[in-house]
Amino acid sequence: MNKNIELKKYFGQEEKLPEIVREQISEEIILYAYSDLNNSFHFSGSWIVVTETRFYLVHGKSLKLEKDFAINKISRVIERKSSNGFRLKILTADDLPPLLEVYYTGKQKVMMGKIKFLLEKKVKGENLAFDINPDKEYHSNALSTIIEVQSETSVDDKGTLLRLLSYLAPYKRKLIIGTIGAAVSTLVSLLPAYFSGKIIDDLVKPYQDGVLPVETALKSGWVIMAALGATFVIREIFSWMRLNQMSILGEGVARDLRVELYAHLQSLDMDFFSKKQTGSIISRVSSDTDRVWDFIAFGVVEVGIALITLLSLSAVLITMDYRLGLIMSVPVPLLLFSIYKHGEKMKSVFLKCWRKWANLTNVLSDTIPGMQVVKAFNQHDREIKRFNGINDVVTDQFEEVHQIWTRFWPGLMLSIHLIVLTVWCFALPRLFESGESQLSAGTFVSFLLYMTMFTAPIEIIGQMARMLNRALSSAHRIFEILDSRAKIVNKSEALRPSELEGRIEFRETTFSYDGIRPILKGINFNIEPGEMIGLVGSSGGGKSTITKLISRFYDAQGGSILIDGEPIENYDVGWLRENIGMVLQEPFLFHGTIWENIAYGLPDISKDKIIEAARVANAHEFIMRFQDSYETIIGERGHTLSGGERQRISIARAILHDPKILILDEATSAVDTETERKIQDALDKLVKGRTVLAVAHRLSTLRQADRIFVINKGEVAEVGPHEELLKNEQGHYFKLHNMQKEMNKNFAL
Amino acid sequence: MFKEQANGQLYFKGKEVTLHPCFPSQDRMSCISILDDDQNEVFFLKSLNELEVEQQEIVVKHLYIEELGHEITKILEIVEEIELRKFLVETRSGIATFYMRSEEWPNKVRDDHFQFLDIHGDIFYIKELLSLDTKSQKRVSPFIN
Known part of the structure; x- marks a missing residue:
């Protein structure tokens, strides 16, 4: 976790338990939390501290102990929620007033939940299964939602910007050419106005005064025209250099970011993916990199050009005529400020538009996927009315946007015209004067032309803040992923044996997803190569967690897992997963042909083997009914196939990979009886000669299992073959079996 | 049936309970679920008229205690942060910061009653927008109008 994220900044609370509180507590602190409400649900502060034997309440301001009592007095801990916050009631007996009540907002809920869990453990006379660092727990849990929503690296804008710009390093040449292109095209843009002035002062006026013969004037005029033409050509050549180099460069940076992001995503653990929303990850690879491209390709340079233009224009104008130059330059900051203010106002109005537009898209995302329900309930008219109502609100809001900007820009232009008029007012008398203060017509024309160049850069600079904010926001989101580190990595000399036998051993294995609440509580078992094990038990008991630990999607926090007698951590993760096949309840198929899906990960496999695997999986028959057979394109996630068909393709995929360890996680639970029979038949062929762990709720699907493990609340409650387990009439398995038998009987009736 | 203990807690038939209106925003005073410590429904109060006047007063008092969240009385600041919007507000329960x-x-x-649900699930609300000072109204306007 990034240490820069400060609790104080976000919630105004301390980064950790103050020293003065620690000094008052003699025992080692196991956990502590902050309670930010008082018993009237008013914002306040106090600390809750738990040690091995005692529980303390410390006043948030005076930091003095208010209450402390022995944990063995506690009989029960209850958390209650109300609209104003949460209340943790610590009871000594149900019929007595609580020992203590602690009030807090949702910010403290995760940490208070852990305190509750710890106290409940202690009430039962148990201890936590893991060593925990109370400071780290407090800090990371309080900030967990902010980190989830925002990013771990979101605090230092300057650092993020520099880091983003460091991606330009491989493109130095392009960057230099692009910058030269930008600088030259900007400076060259100043020349036409200068030439125009020159033509008037050096040719037109001397000719009209009779000083310059027409031939000479025309000759010189053509030369200046040629120079003017050359200027335009040069300016466009350098503009092309800038646009070409910078847009390619921006694309290159976006590509590099996408490559790095995607490769990094592949290296991250399942833990990362379980905590992030898929849409959020996808948008970082797609739209966020696109925004960065936009910023690098155009934003940086546009702003640079605007600044160069404004500075050089001011310099040129002041050099040409400092009095008129100052009249023109001095109001520029005021104009910039008015654009900035307008931008702020537009931001606020656009926010309203965005909100109302979101309402409109919500109606669409509600009704289009649910069109069947709309039609079934004959609600077209109601939905049309609802959409039209919101559409009108959106239109009205955008009308407000148009009202504001259409008022502002003519107003701004009027201000610029007023400045021009002021320049005219000061210039006009001087045009007719003689002597030092006389202003030449050519200088004045140049001036007028230069003045028209002032508006665009002012507008670009006014929009700089918005552009920068958008790019930084995207960069933060991208770097958050790049800064995430996989916990499961290969050791330096990871093992890749030529063959895996398939022996699995769990020794006192403990595991918890959140580091506090154990899912597996020191379980022990041995599975011999070729054995088929059924895992049964209630939901949340830890069955699927066992399979995830064997596939090393997570590492156990306590005890060990051995594969063929070797700790699982010693194997190469990729090799291990190659030797483990999985058939899940919801098989995942990719967009592509059927054969590509069966041969996933084995691009060189022969067609015969693909067909053979499909036959064994009872899939060949239905595949051949499709017009394009194995070349049939199955849509995204295989949506064009039925659940049973998808499952049989995933079985064929597993057969082709020929894994030594096979995990079947509720493989037949989502299909009808006839399809289940076909899948079961395919599975029966698949399990032969492999170590199999089959998670199932329907005990009938485990008829081939050599042994059944009943997993209950993180422990192996019973082990044995089906018949043996049924002999224990007090056992979980017996009850489970009878319940299912009853259900089937009722169903049959 | 309903009793208020000296510690201010509401009891129903000797058990500490809390009141959960089915429609907390639209109609708090009817269809109230009475839940015990284990969140089991021990009684369902369809209408306050089912109770004696004295009992009604106790229930109404507790319905107000279990309000709709923290009532905002002033918007001090709204800051756009990356992916978040920070609200610094004055409420009847004190000054608070929350994020959406x-x-x-x-x-x-x-x-003109608006509810703000922060990222941690805490509820803040504006009871009547027009009762806020002009600055607060102006600050919050882009987010609600």
Whole structure:
């Protein structure tokens, strides 16, 4: 976790338990939390501290102990929620007033939940299964939602910007050419106005005064025209250099970011993916990199050009005529400020538009996927009315946007015209004067032309803040992923044996997803190569967690897992997963042909083997009914196939990979009886000669299992073959079996 | 049936309970679920008229205690942060800071009553927009109007 994220900044609370509180507590602190409400649900502060034997309440301001009592007095801990916050009631007996009540907002809920869990453990006379660092727990849990929503690296804008710009390093040449292109095209843009002035002062006026013969004037005029033409050509050549180099460069940076992001995503653990929303990850690879491209390709340079233009224009104008130059330059900051203010106002109005537009898209995302329900309930008219109502609100809001900007820009232009008029007012008398203060017509024309160049850069600079904010926001989101580190990595000399036998051993294995609440509580078992094990038990008991630990999607926090007698951590993760096949309840198929899906990960496999695997999986028959057979394109996630068909393709995929360890996680639970029979038949062929762990709720699907493990609340409650387990009439398995038998009987009736 | 203990807690038939209106924003005074410590429904009060006057007063008092969240009386600052919108507000319960996701908006409950659900699930609300001072109204306007 990034240490820069400060609790104080976000919630105004301390980064950790103050020293003065620690000094008052003699025992080692196991956990502590902050309670930010008082018993009237008013914002306040106090600390809750738990040690091995005692529980303390410390006043948030005076930091003095208010209450402390022995944990063995506690009989029960209850958390209650109300609209104003949460209340943790610590009871000594149900019929007595609580020992203590602690009030807090949702910010403290995760940490208070852990305190509750710890106290409940202690009430039962148990201890936590893991060593925990109370400071780290407090800090990371309080900030967990902010980190989830925002990013771990979101605090230092300057650092993020520099880091983003460091991606330009491989493109130095392009960057230099692009910058030269930008600088030259900007400076060259100043020349036409200068030439125009020159033509008037050096040719037109001397000719009209009779000083310059027409031939000479025309000759010189053509030369200046040629120079003017050359200027335009040069300016466009350098503009092309800038646009070409910078847009390619921006694309290159976006590509590099996408490559790095995607490769990094592949290296991250399942833990990362379980905590992030898929849409959020996808948008970082797609739209966020696109925004960065936009910023690098155009934003940086546009702003640079605007600044160069404004500075050089001011310099040129002041050099040409400092009095008129100052009249023109001095109001520029005021104009910039008015654009900035307008931008702020537009931001606020656009926010309203965005909100109302979101309402409109919500109606669409509600009704289009649910069109069947709309039609079934004959609600077209109601939905049309609802959409039209919101559409009108959106239109009205955008009308407000148009009202504001259409008022502002003519107003701004009027201000610029007023400045021009002021320049005219000061210039006009001087045009007719003689002597030092006389202003030449050519200088004045140049001036007028230069003045028209002032508006665009002012507008670009006014929009700089918005552009920068958008790019930084995207960069933060991208770097958050790049800064995430996989916990499961290969050791330096990871093992890749030529063959895996398939022996699995769990020794006192403990595991918890959140580091506090154990899912597996020191379980022990041995599975011999070729054995088929059924895992049964209630939901949340830890069955699927066992399979995830064997596939090393997570590492156990306590005890060990051995594969063929070797700790699982010693194997190469990729090799291990190659030797483990999985058939899940919801098989995942990719967009592509059927054969590509069966041969996933084995691009060189022969067609015969693909067909053979499909036959064994009872899939060949239905595949051949499709017009394009194995070349049939199955849509995204295989949506064009039925659940049973998808499952049989995933079985064929597993057969082709020929894994030594096979995990079947509720493989037949989502299909009808006839399809289940076909899948079961395919599975029966698949399990032969492999170590199999089959998670199932329907005990009938485990008829081939050599042994059944009943997993209950993180422990192996019973082990044995089906018949043996049924002999224990007090056992979980017996009850489970009878319940299912009853259900089937009722169903049959 | 309902009793208020000296510690201010509400009891129903000797058990500590809390009141959970089915329609907390639209109609708090009817269809109230009475839940015990284990969140089991011990009684369902369809209408306050089912109770004696004295009992009604106790229930109404507790319905107000279990309000709709923290009532905002002043908006001190709204800051756009990355992916978040920070609200610094004055409430009847004191000064508070809360955060909403940038793409989430306050919920208009009725007329000018708005509810803000922060990222941690805490509820803040504006009872009557027009009762706020002009600056507060101006600050919050882009998010609710």
